[in-house]
Amino acid sequence: MRTVKEPGSAHSGLSDWYWQRLSAVVLALLLPLPFFLMLMVFSGGVDQQGLLDILDHTASRVLHTLLIMALMIHAYMGLKVILEDYVHMLGWRIPLIASMLVMMGGFGIWWLAIIWAWA
Amino acid sequence: MLASIAHRASGMALVLFVPLYLWLLHGMTSSPDQYETTLTWLHSLPGKCSLWLAGVALVYHFSNGIRFLLIDAGWGESRDMMRFSALLVLVLAAVAALLFAWLLFL
Numbered sequence: 001m002r003t004v005k006e007p008g009s010a011h012s013g014l015s016d017w018y019w020q021r022l023s024a025v026v027l028a029l030l031l032p033l034p035f036f037l038m039l040m041v042f043s044g045g046v047d048q049q050g051l052l053d054i055l056d057h058t059a060s061r062v063l064h065t066l067l068i069m070a071l072m073i074h075a076y077m078g079l080k081v082i083l084e085d086y087v088h089m090l091g092w093r094i095p096l097i098a099s100m101l102v103m104m105g106g107f108g109i110w111w112l113a114i115i116w117a118w119a
Numbered sequence: 120m121l122a123s124i125a126h127r128a129s130g131m132a133l134v135l136f137v138p139l140y141l142w143l144l145h146g147m148t149s150s151p152d153q154y155e156t157t158l159t160w161l162h163s164l165p166g167k168c169s170l171w172l173a174g175v176a177l178v179y180h181f182s183n184g185i186r187f188l189l190i191d192a193g194w195g196e197s198r199d200m201m202r203f204s205a206l207l208v209l210v211l212a213a214v215a216a217l218l219f220a221w222l223l224f225l
Contacts, residue, residue: 021191024184034140035177039222041147042161042170048154051147075134082127107137114144 020077026070030063055115064115072108076101122205126183129176136173167223171216178215182208 037054040046046054054060080097087093146157160166186204190196195204 021188024188028181028184031177032181035174038140038143038161038170039174041158042223048147048151055144055148071137075130075137078127078130079134082131107141111137111141111144114141114148117148 016077019073023070023074023077026066027074030067030070033063034067061115065112068108068111068115072104076104122183122186122208126180126187129180129183132172132176133180136169136176139169139173171219171223174219175212175216179208179212182211 037046037051041051055064079100083093083096083100087096143157143161146153146160161170183205186195186208189204190201195201
C-alpha cells in the first residue's frame with residue numbers, strides 16, 4: 001500500500017474511458033461544422049442574414065446543444081487527465097480541476113444562451 | 120509517445136479556442152455594425168492566424184482521435200502500424216496546414 005500514492009479508489013476508470021470515447025465520436029461528427037461555418041463567414045460565402053438563418057434553425061440549435069454537452073464531457077476529462085499527470089501536489093490539483101469545471105460550466109451556459117437566444 | 124503529447128497539446132489549443140468562438144458568435148449575431156467589426160477582426164492577421172491554428176489543431180486532433188479509436192477497436196495495434204499511422208496523421212495535418220494557409224492568406 002505504501003507504493004500507492006494516488007487516491008485512485010473512485011472506481012470511475014472504465015466509465016471515464018467509455019464517456020471519453022462516446023463524446024469523441026459525437027465530436028468527430030459535429031465539431032468540424034462550426035469550423036466550416038467560420039470559414040464560410042470568413043470567405044464571404046455566408047453573410048450575416050445567412051449566418052442567422054443557419055444558427056436560428058431548430059436542427060442547428062439541437063446539434064449545437066449536443067456539441068456543447070459532448071465538448072464539455074470530453075474537454076473536462078481530457079484536461080483532468082493532463083492535470084493529474086503533470087500536477088503532483090494534491091493541494092494544487094484538486095482546486096485546479098474544480099476551477100476548470102466551474103469555468104467550463106460558465107462558458108457552457110454562455111454558449112447555450114447565445115445559441116438559444118431570440119435573434 | 121509523441122502522438123500522445125501532440126494529441127494533448129492540440130486538445131488544449133482547441134479548448135482555448137472555445138472562448139474565441141463564443142466571442143465570434145456573440146459579435147456575429149449582434150447588430151450589423153458588430154458583425155462588420157467581428158468580420159474585420161477575422162480578416163486581420165491575428166484573426167487569420169487564429170483560424171489557421173484552430174484548423175490545424177482540429178485536423179490533427181480529429182485524425183489522431185480516429186486513430187486512437189481504431190487502435191482501441193483492435194486495428195493496427197502492432198508497433199510498426201502504430202508508427203506508420205502516427206506518421207500518416209502528421210502528414211494529414213501538414214497537408215491541412217498548407218491548405219488552410221492557402222485558403223486564409225492568399
